[in-house]
Amino acid sequence: MNRTPSQFKILASENVADRRLRRTFQSATSHALGQRAQSVQLVPEWEDLRERAHRIKEEAVENLDFYLEKLEASVIRRGGRVFWARDASEASSYVVDLCRRLQASTVVKSKSMAAEEIGLTDALEAAGVEPVETDLGEFIIQVAGETPSHIIAPALHMTRQQIGSLFHEKFGIPYTDVPAELCAFARQRLRREFLSARLGISGVNFAAADTGTIAIVENEGNARLCTSLPRVHLAIMGLEKVIPRFSDLPLFLRLLARSSTGQRQTSYVSMISGPRREGEWDGPEEFHLVLLDNGRSDILADPRVRRSLYCIRCGACLNTCPIYQRVGGHSYGSVYSGPIGSVLTPLFQGLEVAKDLPFASSLCGSCSNICPVKIDLHHQLLWLREKLVSGRATPWQERLAMSLFAAGMKDPALYRMGSALLRLLLRVSGRTDRPFTVPGWSPTRDFPALAATSFKQWWEDNRQPGEGP
Amino acid sequence: MNVSLFIPCLVDQFFPSVGINLVKILRKAGVSVDYPRAQTCCGQPAFNSGYHEEAIQLARRFLEVFGEAETIVSPSGSCTSMVKVFYPEILQDPDLRRQLREVTGRTYEFSDFLVNVMGIKDLGATFPHRVTYHDACHLFRELGVHRAPRELIRHVRAIELVEMENSDACCGFGGTFSVKFPEISTAMAQDKSAAILKTEAEYVVANDSSCLMQIGGYLSRQGLPIKPLHLADLLGENL
Ligand code: SF4
Numbered sequence: 001m002n003r004t005p006s007q008f009k010i011l012a013s014e015n016v017a018d019r020r021l022r023r024t025f026q027s028a029t030s031h032a033l034g035q036r037a038q039s040v041q042l043v044p045e046w047e048d049l050r051e052r053a054h055r056i057k058e059e060a061v062e063n064l065d066f067y068l069e070k071l072e073a074s075v076i077r078r079g080g081r082v083f084w085a086r087d088a089s090e091a092s093s094y095v096v097d098l099c100r101r102l103q104a105s106t107v108v109k110s111k112s113m114a115a116e117e118i119g120l121t122d123a124l125e126a127a128g129v130e131p132v133e134t135d136l137g138e139f140i141i142q143v144a145g146e147t148p149s150h151i152i153a154p155a156l157h158m159t160r161q162q163i164g165s166l167f168h169e170k171f172g173i174p175y176t177d178v179p180a181e182l183c184a185f186a187r188q189r190l191r192r193e194f195l196s197a198r199l200g201i202s203g204v205n206f207a208a209a210d211t212g213t214i215a216i217v218e219n220e221g222n223a224r225l226c227t228s229l230p231r232v233h234l235a236i237m238g239l240e241k242v243i244p245r246f247s248d249l250p251l252f253l254r255l256l257a258r259s260s261t262g263q264r265q266t267s268y269v270s271m272i273s274g275p276r277r278e279g280e281w282d283g284p285e286e287f288h289l290v291l292l293d294n295g296r297s298d299i300l301a302d303p304r305v306r307r308s309l310y311c312i313r314c315g316a317c318l319n320t321c322p323i324y325q326r327v328g329g330h331s332y333g334s335v336y337s338g339p340i341g342s343v344l345t346p347l348f349q350g351l352e353v354a355k356d357l358p359f360a361s362s363l364c365g366s367c368s369n370i371c372p373v374k375i376d377l378h379h380q381l382l383w384l385r386e387k388l389v390s391g392r393a394t395p396w397q398e399r400l401a402m403s404l405f406a407a408g409m410k411d412p413a414l415y416r417m418g419s420a421l422l423r424l425l426l427r428v429s430g431r432t433d434r435p436f437t438v439p440g441w442s443p444t445r446d447f448p449a450l451a452a453t454s455f456k457q458w459w460e461d462n463r464q465p466g467e468g469p
Numbered sequence: 470m471n472v473s474l475f476i477p478c479l480v481d482q483f484f485p486s487v488g489i490n491l492v493k494i495l496r497k498a499g500v501s502v503d504y505p506r507a508q509t510c511c512g513q514p515a516f517n518s519g520y521h522e523e524a525i526q527l528a529r530r531f532l533e534v535f536g537e538a539e540t541i542v543s544p545s546g547s548c549t550s551m552v553k554v555f556y557p558e559i560l561q562d563p564d565l566r567r568q569l570r571e572v573t574g575r576t577y578e579f580s581d582f583l584v585n586v587m588g589i590k591d592l593g594a595t596f597p598h599r600v601t602y603h604d605a606c607h608l609f610r611e612l613g614v615h616r617a618p619r620e621l622i623r624h625v626r627a628i629e630l631v632e633m634e635n636s637d638a639c640c641g642f643g644g645t646f647s648v649k650f651p652e653i654s655t656a657m658a659q660d661k662s663a664a665i666l667k668t669e670a671e672y673v674v675a676n677d678s679s680c681l682m683q684i685g686g687y688l689s690r691q692g693l694p695i696k697p698l699h700l701a702d703l704l705g706e707n708l
């Protein structure tokens with residue numbers, strides 16, 4: 001199932017035609033939006049919180065080098081190790097080498113978008129290490145051989161009946177589609193893995209530079225187990241996950257939980273500051289933090305799209321996006337989907353590969369409106385469109401049409417002449433009242449006919465004396 | 470007060486009644502109206518497609534044409550937000566930016582202008598029909614205008630306003646998006662139409678001709694009897 005962002009148009013038209021899939025996405029996203037709306041309503045100062053979070057992220061991103069070095073120092077002070085990974089392969093190699101040293105044949109892994117981004121599980125498998133996904137949604141798609149279709153709910157595209165059949169086929173258990181029973185089965189199966197794994201891998205939701213604390217939020221308890229049972233814990237984070245201060249954390253935890261699932265707080269919030277220390281009787285012996293760049297420095301270098309680094313991966317923009325709701329996460333051909341995916345994927349993978357994504361938006365702005373850290377997502381898409389145009393990545397016909405358009409619109413005489421000429425042509429060819437046929441539009445929608453008299457003409461004929469000019 | 474009309478090119482060429490009715494409404498509201506004839510297009514089609522160079526040229530023109538205007542009023546939330554929200558993003562020249570700040574402060578979408586500037590909610594129109602109102606994205610989210618049009622509708626005599634579900638959900642137009650991704654755009658129009666149908670309204674009202682073109686184009690292709698209606702047409706035709 002190797003999808004790429006360059007296939008967006010094909011995948012999206014296939015998926016939008018799949019009525020079952022569309023229903024699944026529309027009901028899941030509207031449920032999530034409902035939950036969110038209810039919980040946000042209870043916070044009258046919500047808009048202030050968004051603004052504050054935006055400012056803090058701005059501070060962190062504008063001074064990223066400073067805060068990352070501070071984070072590194074704090075982690076080391078607490079006995080942890082820090083690895084700066086320039087790209088996916090550096091990050092994966094570090095993890096694989098660690099597995100070799102630990103002689104780990106299996107690793108337990110909790111949910112991490114950064115790990116998804118670099119294809120960590122594939123790298124581990126290629127090195128003969130079995131990565132066990134312990135988040136229920138991730139577990140399901142791993143068993144199904146799928147990729148995540150939502151950054152919060154990876155198996156969003158599957159119905160519980162499909163999951164029931166999958167478990168029945170793959171594990172030979174009696175068919176059931178009762179969520180609690182499916183969950184109990186996965187839980188039992190995973191318990192063994194937790195106890196035997198030497199390495200636990202987790203993501204990071206926030207990393208406080210001043211204390212070196214990483215925070216992980218979840219609802220299943222699997223991340224807590226991944227980070228505490230195995231001998232070694234490795235956490236991987238995109239560079240942008242750093243926040244200046246531990247005291248900023250409560251604000252972000254509130255925004256994240258309410259925006260993503262509508263919870264006041266997630267069931268588990270783990271705060272980890274380094275490995276087990278002297279005198280402590282549990283926790284991992286080693287703690288590794290991988291700081292993943294993988295294109296983030298380049299994003300940072302462009303002030304127009306820099307704000308995309310504020311993202312806390314809450315998934316709200318996916319849920320509210322009318323495009324995502326109808327085409328689903330897999331259409332985007334990358335681990336990041338929806339509006340933030342349409343911004344990040346071209347930046348991470350290259351504009352050429354993902355050149356349809358910035359255009360796959362009606363610019364309705366509901367993403368920017370819902371984003372808990374106030375990223376102006378649709379404006380970021382507009383900047384990416386501009387980057388594509390100035391990089392001459394759009395078809396020549398379009399470029400020509402646009403320069404003609406601008407030339408015609410810049411010159412009122414030309415505009416008026418064009419408008420009169422068009423009407424004359426229509427009259428001569430006897431098509432005055434017939435609507436235009438517009439490629440792309442007309443197969444499903446009627447296009448209006450040109451008005452017999454333009455407003456301009458009407459004004460000339462009807463303006464009252466004294467009304468100028 | 471003198472108002473300069475800012476008529477989108479789409480209205481000029483395809484829906485001139487919207488402009489004509491706006492003139493009627495403004496005269497009724499007691500302001501004098503002029504129409505700077507050198508105006509063409511605000512440049513949004515170019516801007517939204519990534520052609521900022523071209524859009525900047527048209528933004529400069531807009532400032533030339535409307536620079537001296539006392540008040541600028543447009544029957545489109547979308548074109549108004551192009552001027553008020555997006556011009557500031559693309560114009561870098563400090564002189565132009567200063568000029569722009571002054572001009573945008575005097576630029577309004579027409580329902581916003583009537584209700585919030587003029588304090589007029591009742592124009593004296595009568596329309597004995599059941600209508601529903603679609604919140605156009607740019608008007609609703611870029612300009613934050615959603616109360617004003619409803620106030621104007623509610624004060625129309627004999628009218629019945631029924632809210633649809635998710636009135637602020639996008640209709641799927643999105644400029645070139647509608648032809649670049651016709652399947653997605655149509656799917657959005659389909660869901661919008663379903664929400665409209667549920668209200669059993671005879672008319673779907675909005676303040677942007679482009680949304681109405683999308684919704685109306687889909688409704689009529691489906692043979693559905695609900696008619697798209699610009700708020701300016703609703704108010705102006707029935708004074
Ligand atoms: S861009 Fe904003 S809304 Fe979207 S996932 Fe990131 S934080 Fe959430």
